[in-house]
Structure formats: C-alpha cells, structure tokens
Amino acid sequence: MERTRTLRIIGLWIALMLGISALVLARADAKPLAIWDWWDIALETSLLVLISTWLVMVAQARPGGRITRWLLAGLLAFGCGSVVDLLDEFVRLDTLPTGFALLEKGPVPLGLISLTIGLWGWRKEQLRINQQLRTREQFLREADHIDPLTQLCDARTFDAHLQRLAQKGTSCSVMMLDLDQFHRFNHDHGMAAGDELLHRFSHALANEVRHCDLICRYAGDRFVVLLPRCPASLAAALAEHLRQQLPEPRISVTAVYLYRGEGPFEAQSLLAELNQRMIDAKAHRQWAKAG
Ligand SMILES: Nc1nc2c(ncn2[C@@H]2O[C@H](COP(=O)(O)OP(=O)(O)OP(=O)(O)O)[C@@H](O)[C@H]2O)c(=O)[nH]1
Incomplete structure (x- = not known):
C-alpha cells in the first residue's frame, strides 16, 4: 500500500x-x-x-x-x-x-x-x-503486577516465574534480601525517606543482576531475586555484593539464598526453606548484636 x-x-x-x-x-x-x-x-x-x-x-x-x-x-x-x-x-x-x-x-x-x-x-x-x-x-x-514504588515485579509474578522454573527443572539460585529494622528507619526519618530508600535500593539491585534474572519486591522491605542457572558459589558472592548496594549507611540488609540443581523441584517448599533461612539469619543477627 x-x-x-x-x-x-x-x-x-x-x-x-x-x-x-x-x-x-x-x-x-x-x-x-x-x-x-x-x-x-x-x-x-x-x-x-x-x-x-x-x-x-x-x-x-x-x-x-x-x-x-x-x-x-x-x-x-x-x-x-x-x-x-x-x-x-x-x-x-x-x-x-x-x-x-x-x-x-x-x-x-x-x-x-x-x-x-x-x-x-x-x-x-x-x-x-x-x-x-x-x-x-x-x-x-497493572496487568503484569508491577510494584508502583519500585517498578519491580510483585510476589505473584515472582511465584509464577519460580513455579515455571521449578516445573521445567532448570537449575537456579533464589535469593531473599530484607532490610534490617526498617520500621525504625521509617520512624526516625519518615515514611517518605523510607520510600526513597526502597526506590533507590531496588534501582541498585536492578543494576547489579543479569538480564535473565528476575528481581521482585516480595513484601514491604523484602526483595527476592530469581537467578536461573546460577551456581551456589556465584549466588554467595552476589549476596555479599548486593548487601553492599544499600544506599544508606544507617541501615543494613540481610541476604540469604538457596540453590536447586537440574531437575524439577517444589517451589513452595523452596520458598518456605528460604523464609526459614531469613528468620534464622535475622535471629542470629539479633543474638550477635545482643551478645
Ligand atoms: N516507607 C515505607 N515503609 C514500608 C513500606 N512497606 C512496608 N514498610 C514498612 O516496613 C516495615 C517492616 O517492618 P518489619 O517487618 O517489622 O521489618 P523490620 O522493621 O525491617 O525488622 P526486621 O525485618 O526484623 O529487621 C514496617 O514498618 C512497614 O511499615 C513502604 O512501601 N514504604
């Protein structure tokens, strides 16, 4: 024409x-x-x-x-x-x-x-x-469940992607990052400063991972990263690196990860295990601080 x-x-x-x-x-x-x-x-x-x-x-x-x-x-x-x-x-x-x-x-x-x-x-x-x-x-x-504050995917999208990977049996690492005592930061500096911190941290995360990795804001101050075909050693190094990306010295972040090799796995049990690791890591941190 x-x-x-x-x-x-x-x-x-x-x-x-x-x-x-x-x-x-x-x-x-x-x-x-x-x-x-x-x-x-x-x-x-x-x-x-x-x-x-x-x-x-x-x-x-x-x-x-x-x-x-x-x-x-x-x-x-x-x-x-x-x-x-x-x-x-x-x-x-x-x-x-x-x-x-x-x-x-x-x-x-x-x-x-x-x-x-x-x-x-x-x-x-x-x-x-x-x-x-x-x-x-x-x-x-909205249809793709993007979090408006950080522009990252939300928990539903993450669950769907993890489920797909688990069914296919692709090897992967899954990482969880959670800000420490974020409620105190909000209390001391205000919600707007807290929002800004979440926004900047999510940007920093997005800059550090590969194109094939998926970062999601899983809950308020909790982020998860899905890393297909990422061995445990690389996930460990990345967890340490990402912990240092927090653009605010007055607060820290706890990072835990799990690795699953080739072959189908149970997505829900992986998430449960990861949550447990986070609880343990936080408890350990509190205990170390008190001691
Ligand atoms: N500024 C801001 N704060 C949020 C947002 N979503 C959740 N929060 C806050 O994040 C805090 C999360 O509190 P907790 O789950 O107790 O976590 P925490 O204070 O980081 O404590 P630990 O995880 O145990 O170290 C709450 O105070 C929420 O109000 C948000 O979008 N913006």
Whole structure:
C-alpha cells in the first residue's frame, strides 16, 4: 500500500517538474550561459533533491489520511516553487506572460501553509498516540503486577516465574534480601525517606543482576531475586555484593539464598526453606548484636 502511494507521489512529482519546466522553458527568454550562477544552480538543485527525499520519506513513513495529504501537498507545492527558482537560473522569468507570476510567487507560501497545517495535525496526532501509549503501559504494568514504588515485579509474578522454573527443572539460585529494622528507619526519618530508600535500593539491585534474572519486591522491605542457572558459589558472592548496594549507611540488609540443581523441584517448599533461612539469619543477627 505504502509502496503504491510512494510510486504515485514520485510519478506526480516528476510530472509536475516536467510540466512546469516545459511550460516555462517554452515561453520565457533564455539567459546567456555567461551569466549562469553555478553556485545558485547547485544550491537550487540540492534543494530539489532534498524535497524529493522528504516526499519519499513522508509517503513511506506515514499512514494515509488527512494529515499525510496536507504534508504531501505542502511538499509538492514547495517543490514546484523550487523548480521555478531553479529555472530562474536559466531563463528570464520577467519575460513570461503576466499570469505566470503566480507560478513564481504562489507555490512556496501555499506549500509552507499546507506543511504547517500538516505538521500541526501531526503534533496533535503524536500527543494522542503518546497518551494512548501511556494508558497502555499503565494497563500492562497493572496487568503484569508491577510494584508502583519500585517498578519491580510483585510476589505473584515472582511465584509464577519460580513455579515455571521449578516445573521445567532448570537449575537456579533464589535469593531473599530484607532490610534490617526498617520500621525504625521509617520512624526516625519518615515514611517518605523510607520510600526513597526502597526506590533507590531496588534501582541498585536492578543494576547489579543479569538480564535473565528476575528481581521482585516480595513484601514491604523484602526483595527476592530469581537467578536461573546460577551456581551456589556465584549466588554467595552476589549476596555479599548486593548487601553492599544499600544506599544508606544507617541501615543494613540481610541476604540469604538457596540453590536447586537440574531437575524439577517444589517451589513452595523452596520458598518456605528460604523464609526459614531469613528468620534464622535475622535471629542470629539479633543474638550477635545482643551478645
Ligand atoms: N516507607 C515505607 N515503609 C514500608 C513500606 N512497606 C512496608 N514498610 C514498612 O516496613 C516495615 C517492616 O517492618 P518489619 O517487618 O517489622 O521489618 P523490620 O522493621 O525491617 O525488622 P526486621 O525485618 O526484623 O529487621 C514496617 O514498618 C512497614 O511499615 C513502604 O512501601 N514504604
């Protein structure tokens, strides 16, 4: 469809160029070769080449419709004016019959008006499309269970992915990170500062894992990372590294992980085991602090 339209536009453009040239050259007096301005000729010719390129680009890139018609009509009119400007280098336009003055002065302003209307419509169209995309993105976010504060997946998405991996029997490590005494941080610095911390920490996490890994905000201050085909040794190193990514020295984070080798496994029991590890690690931390 776009190809046919492009060919039609190119055909119309060539016909217009030839028609105007034939009309002008047949009636105007030629200028002597000695006064031809080669710089102007080169400039006017390159303008025509540019306009031809724009015509092809608009015809190919835009869907049919009113806005496209304004743009194409504007470019064609502007192009006709440029053809006359180029001919002006070879013939004396003031020797043309009076009616031809329109051909010299009319197309460029008309073309610019038409282009302006087309561009204005294009802008409005783009704003509408952007709005639609934002709405669609919002819908997708909600449908895909994205946490609005951190922009990470939520627990449901994580459970679904873990379940799929468990059924397939892909080896993986699963990590859980939980902020320590986050309620105190909220209490001391305010909920807004707590939100900011969660936001920045989730960004830091996202920057540190591989593309194939999935990070989720599992609950308030608890994050989980699903690491397909990640051996336990790598998970251990990553847990230590991620613990250091907390962008706030007044608080710490506890990280635990589990590894499952090739072969189907029970997703729920893995999560239960991981939760137990977290409880043990927190208790150990409290105990060490008290001691
Ligand atoms: N600022 C902020 N706080 C949240 C959000 N979601 C949950 N919380 C807070 O996170 C805190 C979690 O409390 P706990 O589960 O006791 O965890 P903790 O205080 O980190 O204690 P430990 O995990 O035992 O170290 C609560 O005070 C919640 O109010 C949130 O979106 N923003």
